[in-house]
Amino acid sequence: MVEHRIHIAVVTGPSPVATTNVANILLPMNETENIPMPGSEIKTEQFPNQTPEHLPQNMSLSLTSFVVVKEKISDYFKHQRLEEKYQSGQISKEEFDQLLSFDFKQQLKDNPPIKGVFSPKEELEKLKNLPKEQKKEAISIFKEKLIGQRKALATMRVFMEQSIEFDNDTPKENLIELIDKFETQYGFDHQQRELSEHLINRYYENRQKVLAIRQQFPDNHELIKRLTDVNLGKKTKVGISVGPMTIDIWINKSNDFAKLWERSDNPKNQYYNYGGFASESSDPEHIYFIVINRNLWNRLSDDPTGKGVQKHEYEHQKNKLFKELFEVEKPLLPKITNNNGIRLPHTEHLFDRRKIIALENVKDEITAYLSGITILNMKNQLNSLFFNQKDNDYDYLSDVRKWVKLRNDPTSQELAQKILIQEYKTTIKKAVNSYAKLIRKGKYSNQEATALLTDKSLDNWPQTVKRILEQKNNNSKGKK
Numbered sequence: 365m366v367e368h369r370i371h372i373a374v375v376t377g378p379s380p381v382a383t384t385n386v387a388n389i390l391l392p393m394n395e396t397e398n399i400p401m402p403g404s405e406i407k408t409e410q411f412p413n414q415t416p417e418h419l420p421q422n423m424s425l426s427l428t429s430f431v432v433v434k435e436k437i438s439d440y441f442k443h444q445r446l447e448e449k450y451q452s453g454q455i456s457k458e459e460f461d462q463l464l465s466f467d468f469k470q471q472l473k474d475n476p477p478i479k480g481v482f483s484p485k486e487e488l489e490k491l492k493n494l495p496k497e498q499k500k501e502a503i504s505i506f507k508e509k510l511i512g513q514r515k516a517l518a519t520m521r522v523f524m525e526q527s528i529e530f531d532n533d534t535p536k537e538n539l540i541e542l543i544d545k546f547e548t549q550y551g552f553d554h555q556q557r558e559l560s561e562h563l564i565n566r567y568y569e570n571r572q573k574v575l576a577i578r579q580q581f582p583d584n585h586e587l588i589k590r591l592t593d594v595n596l597g598k599k600t601k602v603g604i605s606v607g608p609m610t611i612d613i614w615i616n617k618s619n620d621f622a623k624l625w626e627r628s629d630n631p632k633n634q635y636y637n638y639g640g641f642a643s644e645s646s647d648p649e650h651i652y653f654i655v656i657n658r659n660l661w662n663r664l665s666d667d668p669t670g671k672g673v674q675k676h677e678y679e680h681q682k683n684k685l686f687k688e689l690f691e692v693e694k695p696l697l698p699k700i701t702n703n704n705g706i707r708l709p710h711t712e713h714l715f716d717r718r719k720i721i722a723l724e725n726v727k728d729e730i731t732a733y734l735s736g737i738t739i740l741n742m743k744n745q746l747n748s749l750f751f752n753q754k755d756n757d758y759d760y761l762s763d764v765r766k767w768v769k770l771r772n773d774p775t776s777q778e779l780a781q782k783i784l785i786q787e788y789k790t791t792i793k794k795a796v797n798s799y800a801k802l803i804r805k806g807k808y809s810n811q812e813a814t815a816l817l818t819d820k821s822l823d824n825w826p827q828t829v830k831r832i833l834e835q836k837n838n839n840s841k842g843k844k
């Protein structure tokens with residue numbers, strides 16, 4: 365899509381022929397379709413008492429194109445208005461549905477639909493059997509569709525998240541309808557369809573669970589006891605709210621926060637200076653809950669209400685749900701042999717394995733952070749969060765490093781330096797840089813970028829981003 369500005373004369377009088385006022389509108393337009401670009405600034409200027417024939421040649425329009433342009437402009441303004449209302453949280457149900465259908469139309473323009481079902485697995489098999497001379501073109505078509513479908517799945521996820529955010533109890537049919545819409549246009553295969561439905565079902569299961577448990581335990585302290593097995597005592601001040609699929613526990617004192625933290629998924633540290641954490645009850649019901657530490661010093665600074673932490677923890681719960689369901693790409697299997705086919709020493713194998721697991725944890729954390737901070741801010745925090753070996757809960761490899769130190773064996777130390785420090789750091793940095801590129805060059809929001817990348821391991825982010833941006837370029841070239 366190319367941005368450029370053109371002048372359009374819009375007659376604002378009762379009829380375009382017998383007109384009194386003419387507005388000169390300066391619009392950045394989508395070159396091929398004459399549609400104002402989303403987010404573009406519109407300047408109007410009045411020319412009172414002039415008819416179109418008095419305008420410079422390039423500014424007058426035929427009656428037909430005038431009507432078309434007028435409709436497009438009014439659509440554009442409608443969209444803008446809805447977008448603003450949505451951003452300020454003052455949108456009605458009907459308007460929200462309108463906004464989604466506007467956004468869907470836009471999606472169809474930005475990401476051309478795929479004809480027929482496109483099953484990546486089956487298509488890949490077909491590619492393997494093609495004669496050599498046909499392969500090159502087939503591969504490039506395959507890649508194009510693969511990325512187009514990835515983008516569609518990501519947009520669908522964003523639509524669903526927004527629908528749920530708008531109304532936690534949005535009817536299931538609405539979300540199923542979204543799958544139908546995207547499936548028809550972007551050729552989801554059976555598996556993709558099934559996974560999307562499972563995801564929705566799991567959301568409603570969790571939703572029902574939190575609503576039911578709250579009803580069953582109207583007393584805050586009893587509910588906390590039920591979920592965490594911790595008795596905070598009747599005098600302790602606590603707050604409870606019901607999130608989309610979590611029970612949110614608001615704690616006032618760090619001491620109380622610490623009691624709950626100690627019982628959560630076996631934290632390795634006694635660090636209580638966290639803003640919050642996400643967990644689930646240990647009984648077979650696995651009820652999701654989050655705990656927010658209201659007392660933390662940062663409540664006073666950049667997150668006075670704790671809403672930022674709440675969002676961050678929601679993101680962790682979402683990741684958990686996706687991990688359970690979406691076919692999360694298996695982290696690269698550890699290398700058993702090196703390039704010459706010689707079996708690697710046990711230590712290297714072990715380090716590789718641990719690095720892969722740690723990177724999955726880093727991804728979970730990074731995506732949670734990016735729900736509330738900018739990518740630039742994220743970049744600046746990488747060091748303090750993941751690299752400076754503070755032996756805190758974000759230091760996922762501290763135990764292995766300690767073990768290496770104790771072993772006092774130069775080969776292991778060298779390997780640890782290479783795999784657990786250098787490679788680990790490089791992968792994280794490259795992944796975050798590629799995310800930044802996606803935001804900067806692809807003009808995606810954090811929510812969209814996360815939806816595009818979250819099922820890929822951090823090692824694969826740079827390659828995936830490259831493909832997405834390449835396709836974006838090709839599309840706009842094609843349209844010219």
Ligand SMILES: [Zn+2]
Pocket residue numbers: 676680729732733
């Ligand atoms: Zn976190």
